[in-house]
């Protein structure tokens with residue numbers, strides 16, 4: 001094993017006293033032979049362990065454990081429920097406009113555009129008997145036919161003209 005590996009081991013499990021007996025024996029055997037790693041282990045121990053050796057180990061009060069136990073028993077599936085609530089909140093953010101006024105303006109604009117695009121078929125039955133409006137209707141159809149002719153000049157030109165003549 002390389003010095004690098006041993007030094008990594010020193011910084012982690014060795015200082016935490018979590019090394020298995022076998023790995024600990026192999027590390028200590030290396031330390032007796034390698035002055036570099038011995039020095040490294042000494043410095044690591046001084047830097048990482050000694051400053052904390054004088055500190056008292058804090059003991060949480062029994063009341064704290066009682067509070068934690070109570071909180072756990074009150075909420076048997078906190079993780080699942082929390083995830084569901086979180087998911088629902090995200091969904092609402094996706095589908096709800098943050099500003100209701102903007103949503104309303106969008107709906108109104110869509111209705112206005114719809115009415116602008118489909119003005120004739122909606123009122124056709126009511127205005128059929130009013131002559132002036134009927135003339136407008138014919139003009140509208142004629143303008144449609146002109147549009148068709150200009151787009152398709154030699155193909156269906158005769159068809160458009162025939163309908164035009166029928167209405168005019």
Ligand SMILES: [Zn+2]
Nearest residue numbers: 003034036037
């Ligand atoms: Zn070494």
